[in-house]
Amino acid sequence: MTTPFFSLLLPLKIFKKFPGSKWTYAGPDGEKSWSKKYPSCGGLLQSPIDLHGDILQFDASLPALEFLGYNVSAEEQLLLTNNGHSVKLNLVPDMHIQGLQSRYSATQLHLHWGNQNNPQGSEHTVGGRHFAAEVSEGQAGKGGGHQVRSEHGKMGSFNPSYDKIFSHLQDVKYKGQEVPVPGFNIEELLPERPSEYYRYRGSLTTPPCHPTVLWTVFRNPVQVSQEQLLALETALYCTQVDDPSPREMVNNFRRVQKFDERMVYVSFRQEQDLPYAGLSLGIILSVALAGILGICIVLGVSIWLFRRRKSSNKGGSNKGVIYKPAIKKETEAHV
Secondary structure, three states: OOEEEEEEEEOEEOOOOOOOOOOOOOOOOOHHHHHHHOHHHHOOOOOOOEEOHHHEEEOOOOOOOEEEOOEOOOOOEEEEEEOOOOEEEEOOOOOEEEOEOOOEEEEEEEEEEOEOOEOOOOOOEEOOEOOOEEEEEEEEEOOOOEEEEEEEEEEOOOOHHHHHHHOOHHHHOOOOOEEEEEOOEHHHHOOOOOOOEEEEEEOOOOOOOOOOEEEEEEOOOEEEOHHHHHHHHHOOEOOOOOOOOOOEOOOOOOOOOOOOOOOEEEOOOOHHHOOOOOOOHHHHHHHHHHHHHHHHHHHHHHHHHHHHHHHHHHHOOOOOOOOOOOOHHHHHHOO
């Protein structure tokens, strides 16, 4: 069964524990060696990918999504955990999204980010461009499948909704630590216009990289402040509190994967659907301005030539006419 992933760029994603699994993003057990222990990581339909114009196709049948059960009571505790790869927030199973072919119950959300010197830690890219972070929310189906929604995060204004998570980061500084977080409206974490999204079939972005995921990546990013992003990039460690060689939890994102011969379906009209497909707005404006300038030059030259010809006709209208003075005396003599 295909697993749907919803990406909010901050994107949300599912992490599933596998007994005895050992992997990291860097070092001997890093991304380049994942396929040795987890063959699917070197296989087809891998995620994340770059979302660019050549592979996008508008699909009018993609429905608007409705988020049900997302307003969690403050009396209900959500468990925030450092799992050594990311910080994840366990969700309540009553949360689900209406607008999918099957019903999936929420399991957890987690984040990906870069580091304070290079704050570009999203997994999916758009037109080759990384965002500051990605939040992935995973949901599980009855048949064992999963769906994930994902959103990108960019640096901007302070985000009070995300601070309901970030304010507890110091309590889960090391691997294995966890802290209860009062429930809140999870829908507040969504970006503007969640009806605009990308949809494609891919994989988990962490081992075992099973290619059974239906990804939904939201088009519009959410904003977090520079201070909030810095807290995320500097607060956490991949190692336990008593580890003699502590490792900072940074750059916890998988690199963009080869897309093969898939298509990405979008629920929104894009610039490429308009005339001059494939051209950027800057190129279109440059061509338009050049055209206007060319028209002005042609009009100017035409007016100048017209005036010159008109002036020339006036000056030459007396040519070929010879005036001879009348000889009065000779005329009188003949009378």
